Amino acid sequence: MDPEILNLIKKHWPIQSLYGLPEKFVPGKTVIPYSGPVWNEEEIYEAIHTLLEGKWLTSGEKVREFERDFAAKVGQQHSVMTNSGSSANLLMVAALRSKRLYGFTDIAIVTPVAGFPTTVAPILQNGFTPLFVDIELKTLNLDLDQVEAKLTPKTKAIMFAHVLGNPPNMDRLMDLCRRRDLLFLEDTCDALGSSWAGTPLGGFGVMSTCSFYPAHHITTAEGGTVSTSNPDIEKVVRSLCWWGRDCYCVGKANLLENGTCGHRFDKWLPELPDLTIDHKYVFTEIGYNLKPLDLQGAIGVAQLKKLDWIHKQRKAHYEGYRAFFSRYPDLFRIAEPHPKADVSWFGFPVTVTTNRFTKDELTRFLEAAKVQTRNYFAGNLLFHPAYSHLGNPHDYPNAVTVTKSTFFLGVSPNLTAEQMEYVKAKLSEFIAAR
Ligand SMILES: Cc1ncc(COP(=O)(O)O)c(C=O)c1O
Known part of the structure; x- marks a missing residue:
């Protein structure tokens, strides 16, 4: 760390209006926020340092580092960082349409009728049908009896958020997914750090998502992740997140002369067998651009330690x-x-x-x-x-x-x-x- 920068940050810390951390609590006068970032000088330093270093503005080495650290935390092999939890949910559901994965076009996804809207919105945005179930009053989680009763042959997946961090009976849920051949899409946006019988939440789904909006357990201002242990899914999700491109170079791998694939300039398009083109401009998914900035990755690395x-x-x-x-x-x-x-x-x-x-x-x-x-x-x-x-x-x-x-x-x-x-x-x- 550059001590001069750090001292300057310390001098200005805490930035009161932004973080709502007044020095003295005055009962009845000071607002008690329902949540807020748990940041100190480290996060500010990492963000400034990333900018000053100037190597990566958009997703680069810090995003890469965060993705590795985050995947390990939730017990998955891979994570793709996104610009929000809603984007992560969108990518998780969009991946089901990929011709390289399931190629679903007309399926139903079971989901509780109460919760955060962008757990459900991607189901509709991708042309799928939400199959709503009620929640149980005790935990506010989806009612698994209703899930069993309502499943149809068209139902291929189950998607829900662990309510305020508290999971439903995961033994029963995973057994249900196995028995009824359902993909589990796990929204862990409110549940980072929770676990079930020692397994972190976010580690159960074929894909799981997280949000780093300031109210959440850790925050990168805005941000999210899709995590999975399936390398084919990771490729598709990254492609969807990065314009739909086929190239899967991440961070400094982007600087390799021949790319991660080892043959960046090649005859990539079957219909044009004589044409040599750059793999970075080959598109295998109908994608979005939902990438985060590298400084979000840098903040995330500091946050995960807390x-x-x-x-x-x-x-x-x-x-x-x-x-x-x-x-x-x-x-x-x-x-x-x-x-x-x-x-x-x-x-x-x-x-x-x-x-x-x-x-x-x-x-x-x-x-x-x-x-x-x-x-x-x-x-x-x-x-x-x-x-x-x-x-x-x-x-x-x-x-x-x-x-x-x-x-x-x-x-x-x-x-x-x-x-x-x-x-x-x-x-x-x-x-x-x-
Ligand atoms: C359960 C759940 N899913 C998804 C989201 C969306 O996350 P983001 O605000 O990062 O888009 C939220 C809210 O923040 C949430 O609570």
């Missing part, structure tokens, strides 16, 4: 809220992890089950007290204008319930003990007044 600590903090904060909310079983339902799951919580989900007050009243009270809360994302997607033509939301009663009655509190590592005590005191005050 993941174990982030996991411990998120878990400890979950436990803190669990101890509080379990005192009120008549008022709230909270999500408990399966005994085989070690959960890196994205948030602390709470469902209001009483009629003494509504979720809306409680969250408005908390927001007025400067405690940020969040809905369980879209809730039931069929209530939303973009998705309403796809079915009747009321056919999925549990998803209706969570839309009305579920919210989550933040368990970010940035949450201090003092702030958590304040949130609990505010909750007690609200409950006592009802």
Whole structure:
């Protein structure tokens, strides 16, 4: 590290408006964010250093390094970094269409009706049919009984996000995928660091995705990954991400005279057997450009080193809220992890089950007290204008319930003990007044 740059960064750290880390917590005045980046000088340094070095602006060696580190973290052989988690989901589903892989054109993909929209949007964007199932109220995860009951011969895959980091019964799910010959597309955007019986989430799917948006476990500002242990899938996903090109040189391999393939300039087009062309301009997929910047890779490398600590903090904060909310079983339902799951919580989900007050009243009270809360994302997607033509939301009663009655509190590592005590005191005050 260049000490001069580092000292300058330290002088300006923390950048308060951007990261919301004021020096002193003033109860009722300071906003308690539901999440936020866990960055220090290292991330800023890595970003600046990558720019100053100037070798790679778009995806280069730092993205390559991050991809290697990330794949190892989730127990897959390969990762392709993207510019967002939504892009990663889009690529994961688009890969199913590739002539080099499955060549699917008209299939159904089972998916829960409640959650984040870009877990479902790629199914529609690729011309496939979402086969919706309801969720279970206990964990908010998809209802596996309904999955079994609804499968059709057209159903080739199952795609869902582990809800706020908490997986469904993965033994049952993987058994179901094997028995019914389903590809598992694993959205791990909210679950980095969680595991099931020692296997990291993100390591179960034939492909898995992650997001590095600032609210997530680690952040590269924007960013995502598709991970897989199948090298053919990796090639297709990278190609789709990189304009559809056939060339699979990554990072400094791009500088090799003859490329990774060893014959960069060759007779690549069968219909033009005499023409020598550059492999970089041979297109095997109908692709996009969803690549990240190299500085995102650099930040990601620094972030991954903090993941174990982030996991411990998120878990400890979950436990803190669990101890509080379990005192009120008549008022709230909270999500408990399966005994085989070690959960890196994205948030602390709470469902209001009483009629003494509504979720809306409680969250408005908390927001007025400067405690940020969040809905369980879209809730039931069929209530939303973009998705309403796809079915009747009321056919999925549990998803209706969570839309009305579920919210989550933040368990970010940035949450201090003092702030958590304040949130609990505010909750007690609200409950006592009802
Ligand atoms: C479960 C889930 N999937 C996908 C995404 C999309 O990720 P991104 O915001 O990086 O596009 C999110 C939200 O951030 C999410 O929570």
